Amino acid sequence: MRDVVITLLVLAALPYIFRRPSFGVVMWIWMGVMNPHTQGWGFAREFPFAAIIAVTTVAAMATDPRRRYRLALNPVTITFLLFVAWMALTSAFAIHADQVGGQLVKVMKIMGMTLVVLLLLRKRVHVEWLVWAVVVSIGYYGVKGGLFTLRSGGQYRVWGPIGTFIDGNNEIALALVMTIPLMLYLHGLVAHRWGRRALLAAMVLCALASLASYSRGAAIAMALMLGALWIKSRNKALTGVLLACCVPVALLFMPAQWHDRIDTIDQYQDDMSAMGRINAWHMAFNLANDRPLGGGFEIYDADVFERYAPVPEDVHAAHSIYFQVLGEHGWVGLALYLALGFFTWRTGTAIIRQAAPFADLAWAGHLARMIQVSLLGFLAGGTFLSLAYFDVPYYLMAALVATRTIVERERLVLLPARGKNPLAPDDDVAGNPDEELRHDPA
Structure with a gap:
């Protein structure tokens, strides 16, 4: 059925x-x-x-x-295109060039559709559709996992949907951490009180589900995300009181075995899983130093570890977005990946600054703050996970790029009229927003 x-x-x-x-x-x-x-x-x-x-x-x-779709060229989009092109180049010179085809196709599908998203997001409603789509898609598993956690008392781990980017306990936990700030943004849009209460309940359940994954990396990401959420919130007093009340209750709810698991964070030398990750990080570092183009996709096997890892027989996946990119695409690839994150963050900061003087653009500033908090959670939790090609951060990047374009366009309307504004975009290049609204019912 x-x-x-x-x-x-x-x-x-x-x-x-x-x-x-x-x-x-x-x-x-x-x-x-x-x-x-x-x-x-x-x-x-x-x-x-x-x-x-x-x-x-x-x-x-x-x-x-009705219109031509054009990609706005800015530091984010240019860096994104360079990163995609660099991945294609490293794949051509990969260590296992005959084996990378499947992963290359998978990654290029994600990047290709990210480009389509960048072209299609033109108005506020489009951006909010994207946010709703992400929240519903991941929040479904968070609500489901949170109810399971309440019923089981946190005795069992929460896992993601099989065969997806977020099928593991660590992966679903990080995805849920990223989703909570987006839910908070949507909470401010919902007028009906029961809708707002439902979103608050969903946030609590997602937090419980993330904790019940028993993921140590997600616990660190959760702590950083909550700290950033307080810093970025518009009502720090209320947010602080809510966090002070909810966090201790959630921690007390979790069973002793959960606390025992989290307590091993500072004892990583005795954890075989943690030491295996460090071995994989050393492998990626040594490989990048030896091969300027990196190893390409599919480098996590006995042959590569034999050549580059301190402990050759301990073969692990990268377990870090940074070392994953470093090993697969070299130092240039890592520089492009970090630059993409930097320019995306700066785009959010520019939105906040440009929207601040205008009440009609308050939504954009709030959205930029929440996406920054979400991405901060990803950047922190991604230190311990092989999620460099997880599609959600790229969609949030596209949302920020689109929002900045919308804010810059709306500022021209909101600024005091002074005849024809010489800074106004040319209709043939940027499109006339009034014309778009008349012809595009979306």
């Missing part, structure tokens, strides 16, 4: 996507992040729903007679 429902939903959405390509972003994120077809038991599990949605979205863009 689940397979039939999911299939009908996707098929029903295709005509709507063809009419409004921006809705394809919602469907793509729902299918690619939540992976609802994995919750079925039959044919839907292997059906290429994501590919169908992607093809429909791109076809709708190609046949849309």
Whole structure:
């Protein structure tokens, strides 16, 4: 029955996507992040729903007679394109060039659709659709996992959906940490009180589910995220009181075995898993020093570890977004990856600064703050996980780029009229927002 429902939903959405390509972003994120077809038991599990949605979205863009889709060139988009091109180059010269095809295709699909998202996000409603899609897609597992944690008393671990980026306990925990700030942003948009209460409950359940993953990295990311959430919040007193009340209760709720697990953070020398990660980090470091292009994808095997790891027989995945990129794409790849994160963060800071004087743009400043908090959680938790190609951070990057464009456009309208503003964008290049609103019902 689940397979039939999911299939009908996707098929029903295709005509709507063809009419409004921006809705394809919602469907793509729902299918690619939540992976609802994995919750079925039959044919839907292997059906290429994501590919169908992607093809429909791109076809709708190609046949849309109303406007031309142009990529805004700025430090974020330029660095993103350079990073994608560099990954293609390192794949051509990979250690196992005959084996990287599958991973290369997977990564390029994510990057390609990120580019489509960058092209399609043009208005506030599009950005908020993206945020809702991410929150619903990951929040579903957070609410489900939080209820499971309450029922079991935290005795059992929470896991993510099988066969996805977030199938492991560590991965789902980090995804939930990233989702909580986005829920807080949406909480300010919902007018109905029960809707607001539902979002608050979802945030609590997501936090419990993240703790119940027994992920030490996620616990560190959670602590940093909550600290940043307090710093970035508009009402620090209220946020501080809520955190002071909720955090101790959540920690006391978790069983002794959870505390024993977290207490091993400062005893990593006695933890085989932690030492295996450090061995993999050394391997990536040595490989990058030996090969300027890195090793490419698929480097985590006995042959590579024999050549570059201090303990050759201890073969592990990278378990770090930074060492993953370093080992696979070399120092240049890591520099591009870090630069992409830096410019994305600076974009959020610019939004906050530019939106501050205008009440009508308060939403943009709040969104930028919450996305920064979300990305900070990813950057912290990603230190211990191989999630360099996890799609959600790239979608949040696109949301910030689009929001800055919207803010800069709206500022021209909100500033006092002084005749024709010489700084106004040319309609042929940037598009006339009034014309867009008349012709685009989305």
